[in-house]
Amino acid sequence: MDPIPSNHLEKAYNYYRNGQLSRASQLLVELIKHDPGHEEAWYLLSYVLKDLDRQIYAVQRVLRINPLNQKASIRLRKLSVLREEEDAGETLSSETAEGSPPQVTRYTEWTRDQQITDHGFSHTQRLKFRAHNFWRRFKMNWNIFAQSRLAILGLILVFIFGLLTIAYPILRNTVWASSVYDPITGFDMKVFPHPVPPGSRHLLGTDTLGRDVLSRLLAATPHTFVIGLTAAVATAIVGTLLSMAAAYFQGNVDTAITNLADVFIMLPAPVMMVIIGTRFREISPFVLGLFYGVLTGAGGTTLVMRAQAIQIVSKPFMEAAQIAGGGGRHIIFKHLLPSLLPLAALQMMVAVTGAVVADGFISFFGITRTISNWGTIIYDAFIYAGISGTGVPWYSLVPAAMCFSLFALGFYLISRGLHRVASPELRRR
Amino acid sequence: MTRYLIRQFTISLIKLFVFLTFMFFFIQIVMPGDFVDQFAMGCDAACREEMRVQLGLDLPLWNRYFHWLGQVVRLDFGESMFGEPILDIFKRVIPPTLLVFVIGTVLAFMIGLWLGKVTSWRERGIGSRLITLGGLVLFTSFPPWLTYLVTYLVTKGGVFQVVGGRGGLRGPNFTGLDRLLWQKVELSPSEVIITMMICVVISALFLFLLKFIYERLTKSKVPTLMFVFLIGLWAVSGWQMWGIDDLAFDIMTIAYIPMVTYILLAFGEFMLIMQASMRDVKNSEYVQIARAKGLPESTVRDQHAARNALLPVLSRLVISLPYLITGVVIIESSVGWPGLGTNLWNALYWQNMPVVMNTLLIVGIISLGARLIIDVIAAYLDPRIRYQDFQTNHT
């Protein structure tokens, strides 16, 4: 056997002071194996061991070697007192916790100095940790997001539009009479001639056909939301799937997907929308959004996301996952997908902007006749102005156009905030 | 380098082919009816059938596809369904579009880059924030609305006949042109525009050469703003020499509306990309070294930071190009500018397939051509590309 270096005890003491108890005990045990009569080692061991009984045993060993050791006898006395207290406590707790398994609550709020003897968690605790972690992640990302004031502005804009969506059905069912405030058939008999400028009765005035502009705007909000969000989700799904495939398989698959995306990027959005618009004159916003997302949004998104996916795949943690034995499914769903999601969210927001503008464009030219739409309001303003010769009423034109711009702006600003969340360079600081 | 360009060119052709094939079938399958349905509303079934045979619309889709393909390969544009040679149509509509698109893109690019550079250098200033917000608002604004606003502002609310429902279905014309002036000459507006463009290109090339020589001789820099101004001045005097100045100014009095709108719409994107790129470059070591060398702040910004920041912007531009073309199409049809976009609307409305397909061909060529130009510019700016001969390895 090798001679034990003299500084073993010192090392063990250092470990103990640093809280590395297991390493300290390892060294001490080694020392004691070598020299069972090592008084100081036994004494230190009594501090290092976690179990009270074993601590007592260690001190007893010290006293057996040197019965005159003052420190040890003091410690033994202390430990015996502790022992008695613990025994009393144990009987107490076993009495109270009859029937239910002894739940350990020490993980709910931990501090650095808590020691672990049993590492198993209950199911609820595990869930709690996951939730807690999710919340921490969210807070971290939110802090990054909130650094950009413009992003907050965007969030507020979108929130306001959300409120408008809710406001319409409430107003319709309470204060707005359907004969006057219906977005399509409403007509106000009490004012003449139409259009009227904004006033207390019609906050944004009426259009040439006597319909209330505000109610039309509000009624069109959900429509825009549906188009924008459908397009966004479709874009994000297509982009994520294709970019993941490109990054994971690389080689020919990658080349094919990149080039295909390149081709799709050339599709002019308004032309596509016009073609679809003429095909389905009364198209539902959902289908329109879907078409937009898949046909025109996905090309650019795929290219942008593929670049990032390739970067992620080349990171060492991917190799680490592979070494752990993870197959394709594990790597894609546990590593690649979660890393791509922030970017997908960012691209979604950009796609909303594009889809809303494209939708507005075709309804603006009267190609689709969706029930009610901000673009249709503008279109009506022009076309009926021409028919009735009253000129274009600015108060039906400006709000509708502003709605488009602000809606798109809101989502775009959110995407700027998400950009910070998605870019790892900013995260590291 | 040349090898790389040849490779890119070949791939571009393949992409163009795939793109056109997709569009051919997509339009024919998705859009209901055909040209005859749109055009011959009053005819009975027999008359329609006769027309279909005459126009070749009775053939199966595959046959028509190969027929069209054959024409494209022979570079024969054929005739529109109305019987007008498509080449003539293109001669009429392409110059106005190029005028807006090329000059607009170049100006928007320069303005955007300059603003991006300046704002990202002093990121915390109130001016920078305002410009950034302004760019964002313009970039996300609804294009027809922006057109309306610009027209309203520049004409002080007076002339406003341009924006209007079904604007795309009006026949392409220059409604704002001075009739008397144009009756005196035999030139069409498009021919004048071609001459104008040639003037601009020649003067730009010539001045670039002069600038190059001047800078080599004196080892100093010509301010970009002055350079652009000189090009403008030179080009205008060129119009005078050709004797088309009256006509050119007449065209410009209406052309600046779509141009300004387009610039307002497009510069924001360039600015935002440039900002992001500058932010990356700003903290790089060579910029720090340039500062440590005691160079003036403007030199550090323009020579060291901006020039490197430009490279990623160029590659991003490739992705943005189609959106820019889209922007032009929307603006054109909003103001009724008789360009390629407006023409495309009409053709789509009438389901005038030969015109639609050939217009898409032109759009594809423009976008792929612009891409090749971007590649060349990138190679000019970045010696790493210039000297590498693109030997990328996939290890």
Add this chain to the structure above:
Amino acid sequence: MTVSENVLDVKNLVMHYRTRKGPVYAVDNVTFHVGKGEAIGLVGESGCGKTSIALSLLKLLPTNADILNGEIRIMGDDIVPLPEKKMNKRRWRDISMVFQSAMNSLNPVFTVEDQILEAMLEHVPHLSEEEMNEKIDSLFDLVGLDPSLKTQYPHQYSGGMRQRAVIAMALSCDPDLIIADEPTTALDVIVQDSILKQIRDIQKELNMAMIYISHDIAVIAEVSERVGVMYAGKLVEMSSTENIFHNPIHPYTMALMSCFPSIVGEKTELVTLPGEPPDLLAPPPGCRFHPRCPYVTEICKEQDPDYKEHTQGHYAACWHPGGEK
């Protein structure tokens, strides 16, 4: 102020970064000087403030950093209050720098010659074109590069060549002081060795003052005459290289010397320093090294030790120099 013998005098320099979580004092009360023709080394772990000192000396701090206190005298003139325009005149003329990463310190879109010329045109414009060209050629010779390579672009150089070019660039305006911030860290041993030799020779030949910054004490041992040891934003010990390596008195220096492996001599047990360097956002009170120090006593936890001269030319900031009680 009398004209000082020293090229650089730094007194009580305090510099901090403003971060979201609070100020980070990256350089805290640092005092040292560099004599004419002297090569000093600054050694410390990452995040201990060595690079922050270098950037402060050139006043090249990022926008979120401020020099709060202290003097930086170059040839006797305090540069801290100097406006940017005047500072620009002094940069590279009086004090130049070789940055850490050879790969990124050259601008990829300009030729190496242009990048050197640029600095010369700014600072020594009275030279004629031929003189400048000659100067560049001689600089290339000096750092061991073929002058015919000067018209090439940085990407055509290998890593070692790039670092040589950067050194040539730093020498182009004959500075009085050159700061080398880990110039060889990214390079392989053999290249590192030849560049180190070159740096040493040039410094001796031109009798130029140099601050060599590194985390590698072996490299520092080879190039410097005096060594300063930094820990958590503070200069904890400074003395002649001999003293630092053979008679260190600060426990951190002592630990550093015994935890560094060497390929010569007997294979000795390497000492493990417990714990981690402190987080500068919340540094420990008192001596910043106390949580890891084997000689820690109560006073260490409460009061920051003064940085003072213990023996002739041997400065240290410790309550128990050399481990004494």
Add this chain to the structure above:
Amino acid sequence: MAQKNGKTLVNINKLSKLFPVGQGIFGKADSFVHAVSDFNLQIKVGESVGLVGESGCGKTTTGKLITRLLDPTTGNILMDTEEGPVDIALLKGKEMKTFRRRVQMIFQDPYESMNPRMTIFDTVAEPLNVQGIGSMSDRETMVADLLETVDLVPASSFLFRYPHELSGGQRQRVAIARALIIKPDFVVADEPTSMLDVSVRTGVMNLMQDLADQFDVTYLYITHDLAVARYMCDRIGVMYLGKIVEIGETEDLLHNPKHPYTQALLSAVPVPDPTYTRNPIKISGGITKPVDPPPQCRFYNRCPLADEYCKTHDHPPRKEITPNHYVACYHA
């Protein structure tokens, strides 16, 4: 760290890896980088072997080949199993997954080798997860125990943190824990300490040595730092352009280097002692990518001893000079 029983654990024979470079118009490779070529190495159970060399010499590629992150172009890597040696290049599916239990890797960059979106627990438990070892609470116990073993005490304060909340040294300890959690026989450590601070580095080095004894792990250390290799390894192999040019017991190799490249490398290492003067051996040029290298000795154009014989002959074969000390040089 005595030799356990002298049984060979890994036997690498004529291993080569070529990477294509350059391409024609339609992407056909026309030349190859010989990153690893004709590489032979035997690693015995319980020993730790170091692989040193400059960047670009192929040491990392070798590591990736042994852990089968890359597939070899030619040659085989035989791993000792209960049923005798098995070529790992031929493993597929289930067998591959079992192989992963036996060979693990520690990466150079503690920042990049952990998924920033996963907690320390998820990161360390990933191998258990993938291999389906233990129940959830078993895994928690195992991870927490191991974290304490690598001196992350108390484990509870680390389990649910994210990598970016840890310092570099702590992160590398986590990386070590992840590599050891499924009790592998063989660990490839790719410059595990090169990104760490000096004061933390020794701690990690000592920890790895302790764990090697505790867990019966055989290490392959890949490093560019000879001084570190000296403290970590029983044997050191010096690599140059994809080949081992010299290999021997650590102290033997450091004191009696025989290959001119090893000599140059050793003489270039700076020494942390101002009174010590080295006499560096100057070799010309720098390392270049071995793109379609000529068949002669790889070190030929930089070698101070090179002569006509070296020029006209193949890369020299490896020969045993003193026991356990092999050199591939005609002049040694």
